[in-house]
Amino acid sequence: MASEKKLGNRTLKILEDLAERIIPSGGPDYPGARDTALVERMLERFGEFPIAVTGLKLFAWSWELAPLWFFKFRLFTWMSPEQQTAFLESWEQSRLMLRRWTVLLTKGVFMAAFYNQPLVWEKIRYQTGKCYRVVKGGEGK
Amino acid sequence: MEGKLFEGFELCGEVAESAEVCVIGSGAGGAVAAKELAEYGHSVVLLEEGSKWNKDNYPKDPMDVFRKMYRDNGGTITLGRPPVILPIGKALGGTTKVNSGTCFKTPNKVLRRWRREFAIEGVEPEQMLPYFERVEKMVSAAPVSREVMGRNNEVFLEGAKKLGYSCGPLTRNANENCHGCGVCTLGCPTDGKRSTDLNYIPRAVELGARVYCNARAEKILVKDGQATGVGGSILDAETGKPKSKFSVKCKVLVLAAGAIHSPLLLKKNRLANSSGQVGKNLRIHPGIRVTALFDQEIRGHLGVPQAAYVDEFANEGIMLEGVFVIPMLSAANLPFLGERAKELMFHYQNLASFGAMIMDETRGTIYQGPWGLPLIHYPLSDEDIKKASRAIAYAAEIWLAAGAKKVYPAVCWMPELTSIKEVRVLLQRYLKPSELEMMAFHPMGSCQMGSERRTSVVDPYGESWDIKNLFITDASIFPTCLGVNPMESIMAFANRSADYIHKMKLSPGSA
Numbered sequence: 001m002a003s004e005k006k007l008g009n010r011t012l013k014i015l016e017d018l019a020e021r022i023i024p025s026g027g028p029d030y031p032g033a034r035d036t037a038l039v040e041r042m043l044e045r046f047g048e049f050p051i052a053v054t055g056l057k058l059f060a061w062s063w064e065l066a067p068l069w070f071f072k073f074r075l076f077t078w079m080s081p082e083q084q085t086a087f088l089e090s091w092e093q094s095r096l097m098l099r100r101w102t103v104l105l106t107k108g109v110f111m112a113a114f115y116n117q118p119l120v121w122e123k124i125r126y127q128t129g130k131c132y133r134v135v136k137g138g139e140g141k
Numbered sequence: 142m143e144g145k146l147f148e149g150f151e152l153c154g155e156v157a158e159s160a161e162v163c164v165i166g167s168g169a170g171g172a173v174a175a176k177e178l179a180e181y182g183h184s185v186v187l188l189e190e191g192s193k194w195n196k197d198n199y200p201k202d203p204m205d206v207f208r209k210m211y212r213d214n215g216g217t218i219t220l221g222r223p224p225v226i227l228p229i230g231k232a233l234g235g236t237t238k239v240n241s242g243t244c245f246k247t248p249n250k251v252l253r254r255w256r257r258e259f260a261i262e263g264v265e266p267e268q269m270l271p272y273f274e275r276v277e278k279m280v281s282a283a284p285v286s287r288e289v290m291g292r293n294n295e296v297f298l299e300g301a302k303k304l305g306y307s308c309g310p311l312t313r314n315a316n317e318n319c320h321g322c323g324v325c326t327l328g329c330p331t332d333g334k335r336s337t338d339l340n341y342i343p344r345a346v347e348l349g350a351r352v353y354c355n356a357r358a359e360k361i362l363v364k365d366g367q368a369t370g371v372g373g374s375i376l377d378a379e380t381g382k383p384k385s386k387f388s389v390k391c392k393v394l395v396l397a398a399g400a401i402h403s404p405l406l407l408k409k410n411r412l413a414n415s416s417g418q419v420g421k422n423l424r425i426h427p428g429i430r431v432t433a434l435f436d437q438e439i440r441g442h443l444g445v446p447q448a449a450y451v452d453e454f455a456n457e458g459i460m461l462e463g464v465f466v467i468p469m470l471s472a473a474n475l476p477f478l479g480e481r482a483k484e485l486m487f488h489y490q491n492l493a494s495f496g497a498m499i500m501d502e503t504r505g506t507i508y509q510g511p512w513g514l515p516l517i518h519y520p521l522s523d524e525d526i527k528k529a530s531r532a533i534a535y536a537a538e539i540w541l542a543a544g545a546k547k548v549y550p551a552v553c554w555m556p557e558l559t560s561i562k563e564v565r566v567l568l569q570r571y572l573k574p575s576e577l578e579m580m581a582f583h584p585m586g587s588c589q590m591g592s593e594r595r596t597s598v599v600d601p602y603g604e605s606w607d608i609k610n611l612f613i614t615d616a617s618i619f620p621t622c623l624g625v626n627p628m629e630s631i632m633a634f635a636n637r638s639a640d641y642i643h644k645m646k647l648s649p650g651s652a
Contacts, residue, residue, distance in 0.1 A: 024479050030487065045204065085479050092478055093553055097575035100553055101224055104578065107482075108473035115468035115486065116204055124489040126442060126468050128324070 006053055007043070007060075013077055014060040015039045021084045022110045030123030033114060042113045063106070144179075144346035146233075148193055149355025149378040156375060156387035158351065160184040161647055163371055163391035165358045165406070167191075168235020169631035170615035171397030172337035172345070173276070177639035178395075179348035183647055186389050187345065188356040188371070191232035192378045195339075196332045203467055206327045210239055213514070217401070219505060219581070221520035222574040225427055227581045229399060232328075233354050234338035236399065237628060240582065241325045241447035242313040242334045243462065244282040245625035246273045247633070248455070259620045260592035261601045263637070272633035279344075280314035280335050282629070289321030291444015293493045294463040296435070298449050300543025301461075306453035311462065313445065314628075321444040324467065354378075356387055361394065361410045361611070368394035368611040393610045393646050397635065400584035400617035404507050405515050407588070407598075413605040418598050422589050423505035424622040425519060425581035428498035429529060430464055430474050431536035433545035434485070439493045441465035447496075451539065458500030458624055459532045461539070465494045474578070476549055476556035493540070497532035498583075500624035501525045507587055521574045529579070530572045537564050551578040583627050585616035602645075603638040610646060614638045 007015075016039050025032030033039070046052040064076045067087060072079075079087065091103040114120060121128065160183075164175045167189040175187040192209065200206050207215035215228040230236035249266040256264055276282075285294075290310060301308040313319075319333030332339055346352055355376040362370040370390040374383035396403050404420040407413050442465060451461040465471075471494070472486050485492075503522040510516030521529070530552075537548040537558060547557045553576045555567060591597025594606035603618055605611040614635035616627045623630055 022478050023483060027480065027483070030483075032483070088478050092476075093556075095553060095573065095576060097222060097224075100575065103478075104473075107478065111472040111482075112204070112469040115472045116202070121468065124468060124486060126489060128467070 007057055011057050011060045012039065014064045015056070017077055017084060018060070018063055018106060019110050021081065021088055022107055023114050030120060033110065036114065036117055036119060038110065038114055041117075045113075059106075144349040144351060146193070146342070146346055146352040147354065149376055149384075152353075152375050152385065155385055156353070158186050158387070158389040160186040160351070160389065160391050162186070162393045162395060162642070163389045164188065164395040164397060165371060166235060166397035166399065166403075166615065167233050167337060167342060167352070168230065168397065168399060168615065169237050169337060169628045170635040171235065171395065172237075172341035173632045173635040174395045174397060174612075174614045174639045174642075175350050176341040176345040176348070177636055178642060178647075179345045179350040181639075181643040181647070183643070185345060185350040186391070187342070187350055187352040188358055188373070188389070189233050189235070189352065189354050190357040190376065191230070191235075191354065193233040193338065193354050194238065194328055196330055199328050199330060203327055203469060210328055217515070217517075219425065219517040219519035221505070221518055223521065223577050223579055225425060225519060225579045225581050227401075227425060227517070227584060229401060229584070232338075233342065233352075234336040237336040238328055238338060239326050240628060241464075241626075242315055242336075242628075243447050243626040244277065244280065244312045244314055244629040245623075247623055247630040248625060251621065251623055255620055259590075261590060261620070262592070263601060269633060269637070272636045273629060275636060276629055276632040279340055280632070281316045281340075282312050282314050284312050285310045285315075285445050285448040289319055289445050290448040291321055291323065291441065291446075291465070292439045293441035293444060293446070293465045293495075294449035296439060296493055296543045297451070297463065297495050297539060300539040300541075301451045301453070303542045304539060306451050306539070308449065308451040308453070311448055311450050313448075315445075319445065323442045323444060323446055323465065325446055326466070353387065357383070358398070358406060359409070361406065361412055363412065363608055366607070367609040370394070393612065393642055395612045395614055395638075395642070397613070397615040399615050400587045401507060401515050401517065403613055403615055403617045404587040405509060408507075408509050409513070413598060413607045413611060415607050416595060416598060418589060418596065420507035420587050421504065422620075423507055423517065423519065423587045424501050424503070424585050424619075425505065426498055426583035426585070426622050426624070426627075427501055427521070427525070427529070427579045427581040428496045429533050429551050429577065429579055430494055430496055431533055431540065431551065432471070432475060432492055432494045432549040433540035433543075434488060434547040434549075435491050435493060435545055438490045440490050441493050442467065451535075454532070454535055455624065457531065458528055459535065460498045460500075460625060461532070461536055462496050462498065462626075464496035474551065493545070495536050495540070497529075497536045499525055499528040499532050500622045502622075504586075521579075526572055526574055526577070529577060530567060534564050534568045537567070552576055583616070583623075585619040585622065585627055588613050588617040589620045590618040591620060602641040603634070612638055612642060
C-alpha cells in the first residue's frame with residue numbers, strides 16, 4: 001500500500017508497538033490492535049490525505065525518540081512490551097500537561113480507530129443507531 | 142424572488158446575487174434571521190459553507206461524520222491550561238445539526254445581569270419571553286418523554302432524587318420521529334431532531350430566500366462605512382477546495398458564522414474592531430464528562446444522550462446534563478491503557494456518563510492562525526478550576542448515590558473513585574488546570590454587545606458600532622456565559638435582531 005511504503009517499516013513498527021500497548025491483542029474478551037490490523041486500517045484512511053501521512057510519520061518518530069528526553073537512553077521500539085507500557089502509563093499519569101496530553105491524544109487516535117469497527121462493536125454489544133423505543137418495547141415482551 | 146436551495150455541485154461558474162439581506166451562516170443565528178426577514182417580505186440570500194445532509198444521505202461511518210459535518214474534523218482545540226476540545230458543526234443547519242438539541246431559555250438572572258452590568262436595553266425577561274415562545278414553537282421544543290430518555294439519564298435522575306437535588310427531563314427540539322437512537326451528535330438519522338435545516342431554512346425558502354450550500358464567505362464589502370455585500374468561494378463538496386467565486390450585493394449583512402468564525406472573518410477583513418474587542422472575551426462553557434461503572438447493565442447508548450439535567454447547583458454556575466457517546470469517543474475519555482482500558486470498555490453496556498458544565502468567567506481570545514485557521518487561547522482561571530472540581534464532585538456523588546461501583550472523574554491523579562470519602566478528597570484538594578480533561582461545545586462572547594462602542598463590538602441589537610448595516614446574530618454577541626446550552630438564546634436574540642432590522646433598516650421610511 002502506498003502510505004505503508006511512504007512510511008517505511010521502521011515507522012510502521014513504532015505505530016504497531018504504540019497501538020499494541022494501548023489496545024493489546026489476545027485475551028478472552030475481544031481482539032486488540034494487531035488482531036484487527038489496526039495500523040493498516042488507519043493508514044488506509046490516512047492515505048486519503050498526504051499531509052496526514054507525513055504528520056503520522058512525525059508523530060511516530062516523536063514517540064520513538066521520547067524516552068531519550070527522559071534519560072532512558074533507548075528508543076521506544078527497543079524497550080520490552082512491559083517497559084513500553086510502563087513508559088506510556090507514566091506519561092498518562094503525569095502532571096506535566098504536555099506529557100499527559102501527548103499520551104491522551106495518542107490514545108484518542110488509536111482508540112477512536114479501534115472502537116469504530118463493527119467487529120469490536122459486536123464484542124461490546126454496541127448497537128449503532130438502534131431505536132430505543134424498539135429495544136425498550138422488546139424488553140417488555 | 143423565487144426561493145431555492147442550491148448545493149455546491151449544482152453551481153458552475155461565478156454566482157452573482159443581489160438581495161436586501163445577505164446572511165452568513167445557517168445555524169441557530171443565521172437561519173432564524175433569514176426566515177424572519179423573509180417572512181417580513183424582504184429578499185434574502187443565505188450562505189452556508191457546509192453541505193446539506195439529511196436522513197437519506199448521512200455518512201454511515203462516524204469518522205466520516207466528523208470529517209464532513211464538523212469543522213477541522215471535529216478537532217478544534219483551544220490552547221491554554223488545559224487544552225479544551227471544542228467541536229463545531231459545519232453543515233446546512235450549522236451546529237444545530239450535530240448538537241444534542243437541548244433548549245433552555247436564557248436564565249432570567251443572566252438577562253438581568255446584562256441589563257444591570259452592561260446596560261443592554263430590551264433584554265428584560267418579560268421583553269424576551271415572546272421571542273423564546275416563538276422560537277420554541279418553531280423548533281417543536283418539548284420535554285423528553287420517558288419513552289426515549291434512556292437508562293443513562295434515568296439512573297442519574299434516580300441518584301439526584303435520592304439526594305434531594307432539583308432535576309428533571311430536558312426540553313429538546315425533537316418531534317415524534319425521535320426514537321432515541323442515541324446519535325444526536327452524529328446528525329439525526331430519523332430527522333426527529335429539528336435542526337434549523339428542517340424548520341427555519343425550508344420555511345425561509347418557501348418565503349423566497351435563496352440558500353447557497355458550500356459557499357464560503359471570505360470578503361466583506363464595505364463602502365462609506367456601510368456593509369454592501371460579501372464575496373467568497375463556492376467549494377467542491379467532496380474536497381472542500383474552491384471551484385468558483387460568488388458575490389452578493391445587499392443592503393444589510395447578517396454575520397452568523399458562530400462565536401469562533403464570526404470574529405475570525407472580521408479579523409481577516411480588518412473590520413469592526415475600533416474597540417479592540419473582536420475575538421476577545423471568549424467563553425466556552427467548558428465541561429467534564431464524569432463516567433460511572435455499574436454492576437447492572439445501563440446500555441447508555443440507547444435513548445436520547447442528553448435527556449436530563451440537575452440544576453441544583455445553578456447558582457454556583459454548575460449545570461449537570463446527560464451525555465453518552467459512541468464507543469470511539471467513550472474509550473478515549475476513560476482512564477488507563479492496555480488491558481485495564483480494554484476491560485473497562487468490555488463493560489461498555491454497564492457504563493453511564495453525565496456531563497458537568499461550568500459557567501466560566503475565564504476570557505479567551507481568538508487569533509488568526511496559519512492557513513486561516515483560528516488560534517484560540519483559553520487559560521482556565523483559578524475560580525473556574527474550583528468550580529470544575531466542585532462540578533465533578535457533585536456528579537460523582539450522584540453516581541455513587543445511584544449505585545455506581547466506580548466513578549471515573551477525568552482527573553489525572555484520581556483515575557477512579559469508589560466512595561464519598563474520595564469525593565471529599567477531590568473537593569478539598571486544589572486541582573491544577575493541567576490535571577483536568579475538559580471539553581466544550583458552547584463558544585460565545587467573542588464579539589460582545591454592549592451599550593458603549595468603546596468596550597463592545599456591536600450595539601444591543603447586534604449592529605456593529607463601526608460598520609453600518611452589519612449585524613451579528615450568533616452566540617458571539619453574548620456578554621457573559623449563559624450557564625446553559627445556548628441554542629434557544631441564539632435563536633431568540635437573532636429573532637429580536639431580525640425585528641429590529643426590519644423596523645429600523647428595511648421598512649419604508651426607515652433611516
